[in-house]
Amino acid sequence: MKRFAWTQPTSLASAAAFAETTVADAMVALRPDTHAGHGAVLQAGGIDNLDLMKEELLQPNLVISLRAIPGLDKIEKQEASWRIGAGTTLMAVAGHPAVQARFPALATCLNQSGSPQIRAVATLGGNLLQRPRCWYFRSIAFDCLRKGGGHCFAILGENAYHAVFDNEVCAIVHPSSVATVLVALGASVELTGPNGATRRLLLEDFLVRPKQNVRRENDLQPREILTAILLPNPSASVRMAYLRLGEKQAFDWPLVDAAVILELDASSVCRQGVICLGAVAPTPYRPRAAEATLAGKVIDVPTARSAARTALDGAMPLAHNEFKLPLIETVLRRAILRAANPV
Ligand SMILES: Cc1cc2nc3c(=O)[nH]c(=O)nc-3n(C[C@H](O)[C@H](O)[C@H](O)COP(=O)(O)OP(=O)(O)OC[C@H]3O[C@@H](n4cnc5c(N)ncnc54)[C@H](O)[C@@H]3O)c2cc1C
Ligand code: SF4
Known part of the structure; x- marks a missing residue:
């Protein structure tokens, strides 16, 4: 793993100000011929980021921890929805009484994802933004399309775990099984920029298909923080x-x-x-x-x-x-x- 600096801001504004790039952009910037550290990236639980850094697929100059920002791990009822802070751990979401009572499919999915140790650290936001598991993507030896290269190695290669739909450009499967449930539930994401302005969009629209952009899985922008996931309150029927x-x-x-x-x-x-x-x-x-x-x-x-x-x-x-x-x-x-x- 390459050396990097570390900061733990205590406000959204300062975290967003530091976050000059996304992990997807930082990985593309790290072309095989440059071998230089790239950018400042956000980190929540660190389960996926640290994997990428240990493989040297991600070599940030600065890691910005989101864990000291107050309020990112709150679950609260709003008028017609439930708002789950993006920094809430998978374990805390799965164990929340409202999630168990109103969104049992989400609790089931969370309880089957990873292991208890992972769920105690991994956050809901980090889960939705984790990068794909394609083994060519996860190996520094393959400079594939998603990392800024010119070729997909999976489509004609070892593709047992790959996509059976929408697989003409890049055949990853989306890595978040939590997203499977959240999309079905009609969830939206709330994103906050450095000036505090927020935008909300359906999770289904936030996630990006390879034909739209093969180098990223979502529309997260530099200096933007995923602050919450909003779930419409389901009716009794x-x-x-x-x-x-x-x-x-x-x-x-x-x-x-x-x-x-x-x-x-x-x-x-x-x-x-x-x-x-x-x-x-x-x-x-x-x-x-x-x-x-x-x-x-x-x-x-x-x-x-x-x-x-x-x-x-x-x-x-x-x-x-x-x-x-x-x-x-x-x-x-x-x-x-x-x-x-x-x-
Ligand atoms: C053995 C194993 C089994 C697993 N099984 C499953 C499974 O069955 N289903 C499943 O869905 N997942 C599974 N996972 C994946 C795991 O759940 C994710 O890696 C984890 O949830 C990532 O969350 P994190 O908080 O650690 O994210 P991090 O690693 O900290 O971050 C991940 C990404 O999100 C970005 N990020 C994090 N928070 C924010 C934010 N608030 N705003 C903007 N950007 C942010 C980071 O910059 C980074 O790009 C498994 C992982 C392992 C190791
Ligand atoms: S499926 Fe996507 S991530 Fe995997 S090798 Fe092809 S382009 Fe790269």
């Missing part, structure tokens, strides 16, 4: 579930995961269904045709099976990841049924 399938039950990212949100009427007919699939595309993936099949139906096995099959429309598996298609069908069918009939 909403049911939800989150399920994942993976090689291990803990301490690993999923091979495929699914979040399902159903709004049911008094006769258990589905008014609206929202589906989000994770680990299948560079951004959390909404199979809208499958969502449409749920509306107006009682959620039973044939309905769930048909929606899960429809969700595969448009899939373009690569040489080594066709095995994900039956996993998607299975995890989604089960998640739809679990949402309709919680255990």
Whole structure:
């Protein structure tokens, strides 16, 4: 790991003033021919940043810790939403009574992400902004498109863990399984600039597809801090579930995961269904045709099976990841049924 300076500001304004670059830009600036430290980058729990720094994929001159800024770890009820501070740890979010009561799918997902040690340190904001797990991206030996190079090594290479949708330019899967649930729940992000001005946008719109920009996964700007995640308060008729399938039950990212949100009427007919699939595309993936099949139906096995099959429309598996298609069908069918009939 290269030497770096460290600062721990106690206000958002001073942290934003220091944060002259994003991690994505700093990694692109670190071209193989320069080998010089680049920029000042923000750090929350440090789980992902330190991995990148140990591999020398990220070599900042200055690390700006967000951990001493008061209020970034608050969870509070607002008029029509819940506001979760971006600095709240995954463990604190999962353990909050309001999250368990109103957003059980989010609590389930958080409790299955990483390990207890990771969840005690990692923050919700850092989780959404973590960088992809593509093994070519994580190796200094491969100067791929996402790091500013000219080639994607995965599309014709070792792509077992890669995307089956939207994979023509870069085939990463979005690394945050928490984002799978948050997108399904209609979450928004709040971003604060150095002058205190905030902007809010749907998380779904904040996340960037490779065709928009292959060098970043989100629209975070230099000198901007993710301050909160806002979750619309679900009505009493909403049911939800989150399920994942993976090689291990803990301490690993999923091979495929699914979040399902159903709004049911008094006769258990589905008014609206929202589906989000994770680990299948560079951004959390909404199979809208499958969502449409749920509306107006009682959620039973044939309905769930048909929606899960429809969700595969448009899939373009690569040489080594066709095995994900039956996993998607299975995890989604089960998640739809679990949402309709919680255990
Ligand atoms: C073994 C293992 C298993 C894992 N399993 C899962 C899993 O199943 N699902 C899953 O979703 N994740 C998983 N993770 C990833 C882990 O949850 C993330 O690495 C962690 O949440 C990152 O949070 P952090 O606070 O440590 O972020 P940091 O490493 O501190 O930062 C990550 C990025 O976010 C930026 N950043 C952080 N906070 C802010 C902010 N408030 N404003 C602006 N920029 C900010 C940093 O600059 C950096 O770019 C796993 C990790 C490991 C090591
Ligand atoms: S999938 Fe994306 S991150 Fe991986 S090698 Fe290709 S361009 Fe790089």
